[in-house]
Amino acid sequence: MSDRLDVSGRLDVSGRRDTSGQPDTATRPDAPPLPSTPPPSAPHPTPSTPPPSAPHPAPSTPLPSASAAPPLSAPPPFAPSVSSAPPHPAPRVVPPPSAPHPEPSPPVVPPPPAPHPAPQAAPPPFAPGIPAQQPGRDRRRLRASLRWGAVVGVFAVVGACVAYGLASVDRADLPGLATASDGRWVYPELTRPPLPEGSPGPLDPANKAGAHHADxxxxxxxxxxxxxxxxxxxxxxxxxxxxxxxxxxxxxxxxxxxxxxxxxxxxxxxxxxxxxxxxxxxxxxxxxxxxxxxxxxxxxxxxxxxxxxxxxxxxxxxxxxxxxxxxxxxxxxxxxxxxxxxxxxxxxxxxxxxxxxxxxxxxxxxxxxxxxxxxxxxxxxxxxxxxxxxx
Structure with missing residues (x-):
C-alpha cells in the first residue's frame, strides 16, 4: 500500500484520499482521537511606535530547513490526519514538505510626523549704535516719567492757587504792585437821592424850571x-x-x-x-x-x-x-x-x-x-x- 500526501497536507495510509479533512475513525474504532490542532492565530497588529527618523525594515523570519525534522513534541503547522491502519505495523511519519516561504509582510508605514510649530520671526537686528532696550531700563524710565509728571502737577496746582490769591487781592494791598498814590481820597459809593414820583431831573428838558426836586x-x-x-x-x-x-x-x-x-x-x-x-x-x-x-x-x-x-x-x-x-x-x-x-x-x-x-x-x-x-x-x-x- 503506498503512502500519499493529499493537497491538504494529511497522510492517508489506506491509500485513499481524504477529502473531508477529518481523520477516518470508522476504520479504527479503538484508535484514540488525535488532538485537534488549533488553527493558526491571526497575526497580531504591529504596535504603533513613535515615528522614527527612518523606517526600520521588518525582521525576516528564518525558514525551517527541509532536511531538519520538526520535534515530535510540537506538531507541525499542518498536522496530517492518520487513517485507520493495522495495529501491528507502526505508522511511518513522512516529514511534511517544506512550508512555502511566507510572503514578506508589507513595511509598516509610520504615521506622518506631527507638524512642528512655525518658527517665530527673529527680531530685527538692532541698528548700530543704538543699545537694545532692556525691561529694567524701561521701568526706570516709567518711574522717572511718573515722578516728573507728579512734580509738574503739583507746581500747576500751586501756581493756580497763587494766581487766584493774587487776583482776589486788591492791587494796592500787594507789596511792590501797589500804584503810588497821587493823593486821591477814598469816597464812599455815591448814590443820587430818589426823586418824587413823576418829577424830572434838573437837566431834563421837560423840567423847564431846572429845579432839583430831591432834598x-x-x-x-x-x-x-x-x-x-x-x-x-x-x-x-x-x-x-x-x-x-x-x-x-x-x-x-x-x-x-x-x-x-x-x-x-x-x-x-x-x-x-x-x-x-x-x-x-x-x-x-x-x-x-x-x-x-x-x-x-x-x-x-x-x-x-x-x-x-x-x-x-x-x-x-x-x-x-x-x-x-x-x-x-x-x-x-x-x-x-x-x-x-x-x-x-x-x-x-x-x-x-x-x-x-x-x-x-x-x-x-x-x-x-x-x-x-x-x-x-x-x-x-x-x-x-x-x-x-x-x-
Whole structure:
C-alpha cells in the first residue's frame, strides 16, 4: 500500500484520499482521537511606535530547513490526519514538505510626523549704535516719567492757587504792585437821592424850571474815608443861615452886597457840609438853591460871583486868587458850568482853592485850604464828584 500526501497536507495510509479533512475513525474504532490542532492565530497588529527618523525594515523570519525534522513534541503547522491502519505495523511519519516561504509582510508605514510649530520671526537686528532696550531700563524710565509728571502737577496746582490769591487781592494791598498814590481820597459809593414820583431831573428838558426836586441836603458830597466832620456846618441835619454864609467873605462891603443880592434874587435855602481829611486839608461845600434855573443862569452870565481871572468877592485868607489853568477840561461834567481858582505862591498861612458850579436852580461853592499847600488832585476829585451829584 503506498503512502500519499493529499493537497491538504494529511497522510492517508489506506491509500485513499481524504477529502473531508477529518481523520477516518470508522476504520479504527479503538484508535484514540488525535488532538485537534488549533488553527493558526491571526497575526497580531504591529504596535504603533513613535515615528522614527527612518523606517526600520521588518525582521525576516528564518525558514525551517527541509532536511531538519520538526520535534515530535510540537506538531507541525499542518498536522496530517492518520487513517485507520493495522495495529501491528507502526505508522511511518513522512516529514511534511517544506512550508512555502511566507510572503514578506508589507513595511509598516509610520504615521506622518506631527507638524512642528512655525518658527517665530527673529527680531530685527538692532541698528548700530543704538543699545537694545532692556525691561529694567524701561521701568526706570516709567518711574522717572511718573515722578516728573507728579512734580509738574503739583507746581500747576500751586501756581493756580497763587494766581487766584493774587487776583482776589486788591492791587494796592500787594507789596511792590501797589500804584503810588497821587493823593486821591477814598469816597464812599455815591448814590443820587430818589426823586418824587413823576418829577424830572434838573437837566431834563421837560423840567423847564431846572429845579432839583430831591432834598438838597442829600445832594451834598459825603466826607471821604477817615475824614473828620466840620461841626460848624449842619450837613444833612439842617440848613445853613444866610448870614453865616456871608460871614466867610473878607470885605464888609462884599458882605453887604451879597446880602442884597440874595434878597433880590430870591435865595431859598443853603445846605452846607465840611470835613478835615487825614492829610490836613479842610473842605467846605455850600449848595445855594434859588427859585429857578433862570435866576442862576443870570447870576452866572452877569458874573456876580465869578470873573475872568478872579472871583468878584474874596474869601477870608484868600485875597489873591486866580483862575486855575491846570484844571483838566476832561474832568468837567456835561450840563454843569465850572469856574475854578487857586491861590498862587507866595501864599499866606494856608493855600486856598475854590470853585463855583452852576447846575439848574443851584449854585455851589467848594473851598479847600491846607497849610503848606492844598493838593490839586483831591480838589479836582471833589469838584468832579459834586458836579455828578448835581447833574
Amino acid at each position: 438838597l441836603r442829600a445832594l451834598l458830597l459825603p466826607p471821604p474815608d477817615g475824614a473828620e466832620p466840620d461841626r460848624t456846618l449842619p450837613g444833612a441835619g439842617g440848613w445853613l443861615a444866610t448870614r453865616k454864609f456871608i460871614a466867610q467873605y473878607a470885605s464888609r462891603e462884599d458882605r453887604e452886597a451879597l446880602d442884597r443880592l440874595f434878597t433880590d434874587h430870591g435865595l431859598r435855602r443853603i445846605a452846607a457840609r465840611g470835613w478835615t481829611a487825614q492829610d490836613g486839608t479842610h473842605t467846605r461845600v455850600y449848595l445855594l438853591q434859588f427859585a429857578t434855573a433862570a435866576v442862576v443862569d443870570a447870576i452866572d452870565e452877569q458874573q456876580v460871583f465869578t470873573g475872568y481871572d478872579a472871583p468878584r468877592y474874596a474869601l477870608r485868607g484868600a485875597s489873591e486868587v486866580h483862575a486855575d489853568e491846570s484844571f483838566p477840561v476832561e474832568a468837567e461834567v456835561a450840563g454843569v458850568r465850572h469856574h475854578v481858582y487857586a491861590e498862587p505862591e507866595p501864599y499866606g498861612a494856608e493855600q486856598v482853592r475854590e470853585a463855583y458850579l452852576t447846575a439848574g436852580d443851584t449854585l455851589a461853592l467848594i473851598v479847600q485850604s491846607r497849610k503848606d499847600g492844598a493838593a490839586a488832585i483831591p480838589f479836582q476829585q471833589t469838584v468832579v464828584l459834586q458836579s455828578r451829584l448835581l447833574g
